[in-house]
Amino acid sequence: MIVIILQLHFVQVLPILRLLSPFRDIAIGRGSWEVRPVQKIHFVGIKGSGISALAQVYARMGCEVTGSDTDAVFFTDELLRQAGITQISGPSAHNVQDADIVCHSPAYGDDHIEIKTARELGIEVLTYPQMLGRLMESRMESTVTVSGTHGKTTTTSMIANMLLFAELDPLAIIGSKNYNIGTNGRYGTGHLVAEACEYRRNFHNYSPKIAIINNIDFDHPDYFSGIDDVFDAFQTFVDKVPEDGHLITWGDQALCRQLVSTGKILYFGLNHTNDIYATDVTEQRGMISFMAWERGQQLGTIEVRAIGEHNVLNVLAAITLSRILQVPFEAVQKSFTNFGGVYRRFDYLGRLGDVEVYDDYAHHPSEIEATLKAVKRSFARDHLLTVFQPHTVSRTLAFLDEFADALTLSDEVMLVKIYQSAREVGDRAEELTNLLAERIAARGKTVHLVNTLEEGTEWILQQRAGKAGLVLTMGAGDIRGIGERLIAVHV
8 A cells, every 4th residue: 555644734735635636545643644555446337327437537646446337338438448447247256355545426326235235344335427527626727517408518528629739738538439539538738627516516526617508498397497597507607717817708698697796707609899809700511610709709610510500609619718728729620620539429420322421319309409490501402300209208398389480491301109207106208298299299390209229210211311411419318229220221
């Protein structure tokens, strides 16, 4: 065991202790500190998009990392393996016997066998947000968080890529795979950039130096009571930004403008009253181009492979950060020209004859509306079949009419039975899927209803394979499987 003895006063040792994270046990004696390094961290639900990124980072920091999860294969399996994390099994009390810390997804409660065993053994147990918050404490002067109801993953990915092109060696925690980086969790010695999710007020565990808030919208109706409750959660988070820190937010949205911070506030948007804004926006077949401005001064042209006004705003958020960090604009331009995109964010899967197949994570009415408007604008002459799988019963019930309105923007709609959350009791998935189909049909749109991915794949192969256009699978569940099956069949 490595033992470090520090003969220092308390004030002197605090910065060093922060740098020593993830060190756990601190024993205080007369005039000395004994710091014993964490040797093993066990992650419960290790295949999750966020927690898998954190596990990879800690593995690359030199910790022994193990995990447990379902046998089902996810995109994170290969990413974990590449980080050297191979000890992954089903849940078992034996898995945590020699762990220093057990970190678990908030989806699991104290009744989980590993969490329960760890507590009985006196092992420290942290949720994923608590563990990420601890990591941020070790980088207090260089932590950048990206929050907002929509666009967190894409914006975080764009920023991480930008910092890489600027050779600033970022530590990145991303909610999906960044195709430039090749993973969702990168360890570096530079700025820490991470998503900060508002669900269950998880982001209140974080202490950012720079906080980016893309937008504020009502989501997670199983937790938040309404938009006022959501806004309150964001304002409390903003209160954590220090006086010498920054808040970067969307200046064209009234709710974002209402946020108050002791730090300096910078606004981005499409209006020239913002600090950073865009003009001359053009879109064509998956490419966006615009002129970027800073308070009336031209910065230069940005070109990026993406669709939609929402992604223009995501880019502007990243540019605003670049001005704070003094990243040369040439490096910013280069990073976006070479941006490879993000897994499940208007992700091109391949072709099925004359049909192009894409996949997208949009699962909230606002996201669906923004994405479908962007697709129809960018691919104006192409027929669009949207294959949508609602995610969670509570969200579908709360936004039935909004979902129906958004989906009518597609030329044709296929609905797959609701992907029900494990945290939801009862079974109203089939009933609500049928009701949503009725609402869409009542708006004059052709809608096809299927129960399984297999049914959906077969219908498309029979009805669309010989025709030109786009097929877009959409949702936060396993709907991507239809697109993957289509491409596999074609190959």
